[in-house]
Amino acid sequence: MLEMFPYPSGRIHIGHTRNYTMGDVIARYKLSKGFNVLHPMGFDAFGMPAENAAIEKGVHPGTWTYENIRVMREQMKPMGFSIDWSREFATCDVEYYAHQQALFLDMLAAGLVYRKAAIVNWDPVDMTVLANEQVIDGRGWRSGAEVEQRELVQWFFRISDMAEELLAAIDGLDKWPEKVRAMQRNWIGRSEGLQFRFETLGAPPGHETLEVYTTRPDTLFGASFAAIAADHPLARALEDDPAVAAFTAECRRMGTSEEARETAEKKGFDTGIRVRHPFDPSWELPVYIANFILMDYGTGAIFGCPAHDQRDLDFARAYGLPVVPVVSPAGEDFSVDAEAYVGPGRLINSRFLDGMEVAQAIREVIRRAEDGGWGTGVVRYRLRDWGISRQRYWGCPIPVVHCPACGVVPEKKENLPVRLPEDVSFDKPGNPLDHHPTWSRTTCPRCGSHARRETDTMDTFVDSSWYFARFTSPHAPTPTDPDEAAYWMNVDQYIGGVEHAILHLLYSRFFARAMHRTGHLPETAIEPFDALFTQGMVVHETYATRTPEGRTLWHLPGDVVRDEAGARLAEGTLVEIGSPIKMSKSKKNVVDPEPIIARFGADTARWFVMSDSPPERDVEWTAAGAEAAHRHLGRVWRLARDIASETAAGARSADDPGQRPGEEALALLKAAHRAIRDVTEGIEGFAFNKAVAGLYAFTNILARAPAGPETAAARRFAARTLAQLMQPMTPHLAEEAWAMLGGEGLCVSAPWPEADPHMLAEESVTLPVQVNGKRRAEIVVPRGADRAAVEAAVLADAGVQRALGGGSPRKVIVVPDRIVNLVL
RNA sequence: GCCCGAGUGGCGGAAUUGGUAGACGCAGCGGACUCAAAAUCCGCCGCCGCAAGGUAUGCCGGUUCGAGUCCGGCCUCGGGCACCA
Numbered sequence A: 001m002l003e004m005f006p007y008p009s010g011r012i013h014i015g016h017t018r019n020y021t022m023g024d025v026i027a028r029y030k031l032s033k034g035f036n037v038l039h040p041m042g043f044d045a046f047g048m049p050a051e052n053a054a055i056e057k058g059v060h061p062g063t064w065t066y067e068n069i070r071v072m073r074e075q076m077k078p079m080g081f082s083i084d085w086s087r088e089f090a091t092c093d094v095e096y097y098a099h100q101q102a103l104f105l106d107m108l109a110a111g112l113v114y115r116k117a118a119i120v121n122w123d124p125v126d127m128t129v130l131a132n133e134q135v136i137d138g139r140g141w142r143s144g145a146e147v148e149q150r151e152l153v154q155w156f157f158r159i160s161d162m163a164e165e166l167l168a169a170i171d172g173l174d175k176w177p178e179k180v181r182a183m184q185r186n187w188i189g190r191s192e193g194l195q196f197r198f199e200t201l202g203a204p205p206g207h208e209t210l211e212v213y214t215t216r217p218d219t220l221f222g223a224s225f226a227a228i229a230a231d232h233p234l235a236r237a238l239e240d241d242p243a244v245a246a247f248t249a250e251c252r253r254m255g256t257s258e259e260a261r262e263t264a265e266k267k268g269f270d271t272g273i274r275v276r277h278p279f280d281p282s283w284e285l286p287v288y289i290a291n292f293i294l295m296d297y298g299t300g301a302i303f304g305c306p307a308h309d310q311r312d313l314d315f316a317r318a319y320g321l322p323v324v325p326v327v328s329p330a331g332e333d334f335s336v337d338a339e340a341y342v343g344p345g346r347l348i349n350s351r352f353l354d355g356m357e358v359a360q361a362i363r364e365v366i367r368r369a370e371d372g373g374w375g376t377g378v379v380r381y382r383l384r385d386w387g388i389s390r391q392r393y394w395g396c397p398i399p400v401v402h403c404p405a406c407g408v409v410p411e412k413k414e415n416l417p418v419r420l421p422e423d424v425s426f427d428k429p430g431n432p433l434d435h436h437p438t439w440s441r442t443t444c445p446r447c448g449s450h451a452r453r454e455t456d457t458m459d460t461f462v463d464s465s466w467y468f469a470r471f472t473s474p475h476a477p478t479p480t481d482p483d484e485a486a487y488w489m490n491v492d493q494y495i496g497g498v499e500h501a502i503l504h505l506l507y508s509r510f511f512a513r514a515m516h517r518t519g520h521l522p523e524t525a526i527e528p529f530d531a532l533f534t535q536g537m538v539v540h541e542t543y544a545t546r547t548p549e550g551r552t553l554w555h556l557p558g559d560v561v562r563d564e565a566g567a568r569l570a571e572g573t574l575v576e577i578g579s580p581i582k583m584s585k586s587k588k589n590v591v592d593p594e595p596i597i598a599r600f601g602a603d604t605a606r607w608f609v610m611s612d613s614p615p616e617r618d619v620e621w622t623a624a625g626a627e628a629a630h631r632h633l634g635r636v637w638r639l640a641r642d643i644a645s646e647t648a649a650g651a652r653s654a655d656d657p658g659q660r661p662g663e664e665a666l667a668l669l670k671a672a673h674r675a676i677r678d679v680t681e682g683i684e685g686f687a688f689n690k691a692v693a694g695l696y697a698f699t700n701i702l703a704r705a706p707a708g709p710e711t712a713a714a715r716r717f718a719a720r721t722l723a724q725l726m727q728p729m730t731p732h733l734a735e736e737a738w739a740m741l742g743g744e745g746l747c748v749s750a751p752w753p754e755a756d757p758h759m760l761a762e763e764s765v766t767l768p769v770q771v772n773g774k775r776r777a778e779i780v781v782p783r784g785a786d787r788a789a790v791e792a793a794v795l796a797d798a799g800v801q802r803a804l805g806g807g808s809p810r811k812v813i814v815v816p817d818r819i820v821n822l823v824l
Numbered sequence B: 001g002c003c004c005g006a007g008u009g010g011c012g013g014a015a016u017u018g019g020u021a022g023a024c025g026c027a028g029c030g031g032a033c034u035c036a037a038a039a040u041c042c043g044c045c046g047c048c049g050c051a052a053g054g055u056a057u058g059c060c061g062g063u064u065c066g067a068g069u070c071c072g073g074c075c076u077c078g079g080g081c082a083c084c085a
Helices: A014-032 A048-057 A061-079 A094-109 A159-172 A178-188 A217-222 A233-237 A242-252 A258-263 A310-319 A358-372 A482-488 A503-517 A594-600 A602-610 A626-648 A663-684 A688-704 A709-726 A731-740 A787-796 A798-804
Strands: A113-123 A128-130 A148-157 A190-201 A209-214 A225-228 A268-277 A280-290 A301-304 A375-381 A400-403 A407-410 A441-443 A450-453 A494-497 A532-535 A538-546 A552-555 A560-563 A566-569 A574-582 A764-771 A774-782 A811-815 A819-823
Touching (some): A014 A494, A014 A532, A014 A602, A014 A663, A048 A061, A061 A602, A094 A113, A094 A503, A159 A178, A159 A190, A178 A532, A209 A301, A217 A358, A280 A310, A538 A566, A594 A626, A602 A626, A602 A688, A626 A709, A663 A688, A663 A709, A688 A709, A764 A787, A764 A798, A787 A798
Parallel strands (some): A225 A280, A764 A819
Antiparallel strands (some): A113 A148, A190 A209, A190 A268, A225 A301, A400 A407, A400 A450, A441 A450, A538 A552, A538 A574, A560 A566
16 A cells, blocks of 8 residues: 655645545555555655755755654654554665665666757756746746756666557556546557658758658648758758757747647748658758757657648748648548648548548558658657756766766766765755765776766656655665565555656656566566556645735735635735645645644544545645534544443343344344445545445434344444444544444454345335426335336326326336336 | 546535436534533425426537436636656
């Protein structure tokens, strides 16, 4: 049982409480079912917020992080989670990242890691690399300077080599939500297409051909231009022209994110170069440099068919290029206006392809390209290799050395760990490891001469890509212990937010495979998470004011007075209200669970966050109802106490199984078995809200059951069952009630109750009777009554007769034990 | 922009997956107990209507004896988009 471990941002918020309570409900339920449950906890402790704190408050990232961990651990402990704290670690512990460095070296040796140039967001004022979230409207968040794209040589994991395997294996993840599987499939983005060469006219030497990739070779006769990325070698070759250089520079000022690229206005620069259409040497297309072409995908060059691609259409409209439809839904001529047609159809305006279906035309073009030797059908993936280099201090150092003589040399394993230096300063922009006077000075592990350490640290996604494996043997001298990993892996149930649907979960799947290849995990663990549940997020409005300089100041919900009219700070300043979003420390829209725990206790907090909202759905936080939840738990406690004291005296006779239960006792026993069924199904199906609803209903029935010797045994059984069923959610209350009621040992250790099918069966059933689809009457019939009997009973019913108004039905639809519909 | 979700009373939500829409809870209202209050217990509670009945699951249309559920077209909100974690 594993919940995604938290980033130690400072204090836990109610979203953590909800998430970890869900995990604990499952863990405790599984314990009661007799499983050996491993339920660990740790901290995803490297990352930017610690460095930001260092810059803003002058506190060392390590000090800040470990203090946050201490606070959060102390906040979690009173919640009564069944966590094995002896396995706790933080990813910033040297003991952890030392093993991560060893894994890196093994993967480097296995050819899973390499270096290449890649583009980053560069802040020219702060002289630093920016994360996408630090780029706001194309400017650095601190400096306000226009962000540039810059190329740096960085470290990469070869995840794209496993694209096919990662894609195929998604089919086997049948206990993952379909939406996550769909998102991963789309992310990997397998496509089949044609890669081919255009012959160029007027291009500089070395660029006699232009290689492009397309998934729609069928639309080749609708082509009206070719476009290349600003970083395409051909674009680079043209940069001697100041106009080209100006345009590519402008392209590089865009953010590196896909979103920035896709939402930016489509812009291009006509290079004056032309390419020949492969099927018609007399047909020439202009070559543009365009801001929406990615160098990382395909060949960094495309041909544009505006009629059948929205981006191409936008571009063509902006530059007055022809728009020729070549696929028609009805097979006849049609025109494209503002919206490209991407649906199925037959080819038109396409010479030898006319009349073919899209798929057929694609095959035909590929065949002709291959026959003609100017192109090949290829399979490509959208998935890019995983760049892990970060030019930051607070991360796992990449254990390699740059030697003037030997080049890039892996550090020797016996020299691990490469520790982060303690004495760093954040007063200069850039990576503190670069500024450190001595840290990067070292000797080459191969030749012994003076060398320089790699100052890049690893992406924190690396840390979280194997922590689950480390939990199986957190103190082992190697990254994993084979026996322990074989015993505990895989994670039977993983719980976390949908926001991790792609990156974290895909990287972990890759990493588990990489760990298997390097001998750190058994083959059975290459899919590390058997079942996944993605819980919804706890969201809250944000509250903001602005400083005189225009900077946004965020305010905690606790500091804001909110009513229908709006929100104000205590001293009266009007506050801007932002729509509810995921609780995050940076926006300060966090709610601390501590006041609720202090006032009502951990059980109430647990019970309350499990009530009402379905776990997979986002909830807007409100504390309204916490008090009522607490009153309910008090009611359960009193009920247990009263039943315990009343039946204690006659305990023997009360527990005597030989007595046949009376009618009232039987009704109560049936209710208990229904509750067992409902709660068990609720927990198994991650519908904790329904389990809670079932417990409320059962408690109501138990509280109203008449007292007396006839019902004493049934009430005692019911009360004990209630304690057991509540145990996963409210363990403290459950244990106390269990003890009062004379339960043996711990409630959590008692075997989970099982519903008796005989006690669930009802003899009669109420059938709604509809006339023309509207409900007009109800009849009670024996369960399983046959159609004829039901029909007779229905027609004999006075209410039905009234609704029919003397007429007789044309048709009678009887759904056994469900409904009857009379059609007039 | 692309991909993935979600929308049901005043509120959180339920509905055996095509079969009584609103389980359960919150809030509200009424009552009992109490000198009083709190706590507790009992009852009512989608909307319109005295009632019969009508109407109602984001919007528009469709399939069906029957649609919250299936199909088509929208709207709104949320998540992800590769350096936030």
